[in-house]
Amino acid sequence: MVSQLSREERIALVEWINPELPITTQADLLGLNRSSLYYKPVAPSPEEIALKHRIDEIYTVHPYYGSRRITAQLRREGFLVNRKAVQRHMREMGFAAISPGPNLSKRRQDHLVYPYLLRGVVIQQPNQVWGIDITYIRMLKGWLYLTAVLDWYSRYVVSWELSDTLAVDFVCAAVGQALSLAKTDHE
Template sequence: MIEWEDSELALKKQAELLGLNRSSLYYKPVPPDPEEILIKHRIDEIYTKTPYYGSRRMTAVLNQQGLIINRKAVQRHIREMGLQGISPAPNLSKRNHQHRVYPYLLRNLATSHPNHVWATDITYIR
């Protein structure tokens, strides 16, 4: 919207009409540092493999890989990239009142000899 050359209006007047500061007209954005880009790529690789790592573990992994960086810098990069660690949501232990509650059949039973009570575990292992 600014005409830099061959304009009837001076830059000062153009900026005034547009409601801009003249100093912002001359601003040239600074390109990101190549080292920061490298760090962000490494953080992205680690996050893709292990999305549950937080900033402390991420810092330890980066330091093991030879990048000397502190936790606050890692936090800043993670925040800028919009990443967030995956963690359990709160209140996971709350009971669902629609589910049936089964009685505990061994409450008043005294297990006095071997093979009196048996149990099993049905844990799913992927």
Template sequence: MLDWQSTELPLTAQADILSLNRSHLYYKPVPPSPEEIRIKHRIDEIYTQHPFLGSRRIAAILNREDVKVHRNTVQKYMREMGLAAIYPGPNLSKRNLQHRIYPYLLRGLSIDRVNQVWGIDITYIRLQSGWMYLVAILDWFSRYVIDWELDQSLELPFVLEAVRRALSDCKPEIMNSDQGSHFTSTEYIQLLKANEVRISMDGKNRAVDNIFTERLWRSLKYEEVYLHEYTSPKEARRGIHRYFEFYNHYRPHQSLDYRTPASVYTA
């Protein structure tokens, strides 16, 4: 786009040259209302504690708490937040049906070494006046957070960036994810195939399939995010970086005989 303040070309002429609708040039994003932020933050808290609840039940809880909101609004917000209830059957709500769905490869598999299975997922991170999205890659054997990235939108690039960084250091035998559009996208699939990583996707009994990542999100939110009111993306990034350093290198895990994820991963 030309700098309309320094050029003699009128804005209408610039739009015609670039084949753009003039209305787009005047558009300014409308920030979310305080009420929308408040409702989304509370939805995140309820979902983190009870990830099997869908929009209907979450709407009922909110209304019981005197937060007057229609189920359709909750459904819309959950879709924007990248949340979907974990059902005990096939979860079709987040699939991009034009993209290929891969089978779940981990049922009955003995996970007994690092870099055998990595899991990847996305979660909602609240800010004082908005929100961000966090993607993290977790080694299932050691519970070590391999890499992560924050972004203010749910667009694909921040996911690919985290995956590329993780793969530049090491490669898993299997990468497991849900069936969301990020993980069924052509770019994501091609990236894993180019690195000879087998692809696994949650299917039936998804609550069990994704249990390690769900536990990571709960730990992160209760031990870090909900204890702080991030005022900016920079502050959120700093806080999450601090937490993952603690989680990987200092926080003992009962399931690891009270060792840290880093000590198990590097061993």
């Protein structure tokens, strides 16, 4: 029963004021790490948000800039930042410089070639083919990540979820919601 609940639902079951059952025992019974119960995420500072927004702006104009060039540009603009911090922020935002890789025209013989499964498929009805995409939305105080499940026939958004982290849970929730909606449509 407990294993079927999501992590958030199990956390909600913790009774903080219970003299009979200590938090340690409750965490063990619910399959939670006790130290994670006390963790409160810290919001990013205004300076970090301003830095990330500026990195986003620079990368949007110059997608071929790597962490070195972005760091140099930020320093010219008066930001006190080192390259490792810029690399970390770029990695968190999913940015990588666009550049050619080595021997891109040569195919590796040991590399598995996956077939395009929709080649020749004519999409004629709703819920025949779905696509999923994850993107980020820039907010005043940070980012939100959006997962959307789209119906390719009607371009209808079947389901979507927002999260402030790139954890797998919200992606699975969007897919689960889409599948449950499709199941109710067929019944």
